[in-house]
Amino acid sequence: MSPEALTHTQPPVSEPADSQPVESGEFPRSVNWANPRVSAILETAAACFSKGGFTATTLADIGRELGLRKSIVHYYFASKAALVHEVQSFAYGRYLDALRQGLSEESRAQGGLKGLWRSLRDGKALRSLNIELWSEGRRDPELAARAGTLQDEARRLLAEHLTGHKGVTAAQANDFAILTLAVLDGLTVLADREGSDERAERAFETFLSLLERR
């Protein structure tokens, strides 16, 4: 049965082939992100959660935004908690992709981190979603644990990038990586509050110039 057929039938009791667990990234995913409908639900859910917060946003709200019945959303995500966790994995996967992108462009062009804020800025909606995830993670140990996993992976990538650059030791690189991620989080709050990246981007440049002259 195709997912489309569901708009005219009862929701199925069994899971379709394309929603079987898939192992293909750092974060657990229980649905196939390559399925266009799944990725549409995740994108829309991320936007709805970012706008309305997790508590106030229902699966029905997300379905309505997509022109889908709530039962279709339920077809892919058994519960709101399952969707929240999946959206988190989705957002974090994008964050790490942006981080890798920022680091690789830079490692080629400037040997620095200048592209990092810009790279993360492009995923503005997902970036703002982090603020909601910090709040929700304070009450959901699984969200918090996954956030810790993201930070560990991001820290590892950054530390690896920084080690050896102008004589930075592995221990220093680790300290700088932790600090850099905190700066990115703090600037996310600033940019989100101001509705503008201008000050945040300038502050990130100030930070990089301090790091450069250390």
Added chain:
Amino acid sequence: MSPEALTHTQPPVSEPADSQPVESGEFPRSVNWANPRVSAILETAAACFSKGGFTATTLADIGRELGLRKSIVHYYFASKAALVHEVQSFAYGRYLDALRQGLSEESRAQGGLKGLWRSLRDGKALRSLNIELWSEGRRDPELAARAGTLQDEARRLLAEHLTGHKGVTAAQANDFAILTLAVLDGLTVLADREGSDERAERAFETFLSLLERR
């Protein structure tokens, strides 16, 4: 009529003398924080909001925590929104006090900012409340505007402190102040997620050493 009398009577329709608007700080306050019952409600509300989030926490929850009827909480705060705004003002007042404390101790002892994280750390519950305020402020323009006012005032205090220190210009001091506040926010997220200040404190020291060697 004393507030205590209310535990045995109907809530009054008129405002008591001690809940008249008072002008005594940077943030608007519509109740008298010096009233022990008001400050107890604010402290408890801050803890409840920090623990449960704004959406899920009711005035009844806060009253229950204090052993007070919901009507007593309503006696001082007309609505949950009024209480949320007042708790924000209360938390921000404390934040600025901690900032001033950190800056003044340091300006005397070391001319640096080392005491700043420690000073803010002492208000751990209120510090964590900031994460909830960032989230809630994304949907409440008044909260967001007040958060902007706090940041402006904190930036002004920090920039004033930094200007002239080892030849820092006013413009540089402003940039460093914006960055320092972002670092404090980012480290709040880190410390809150890890349930420990250890890494955050170390990262703040790393930041200060970068600032020192600029």
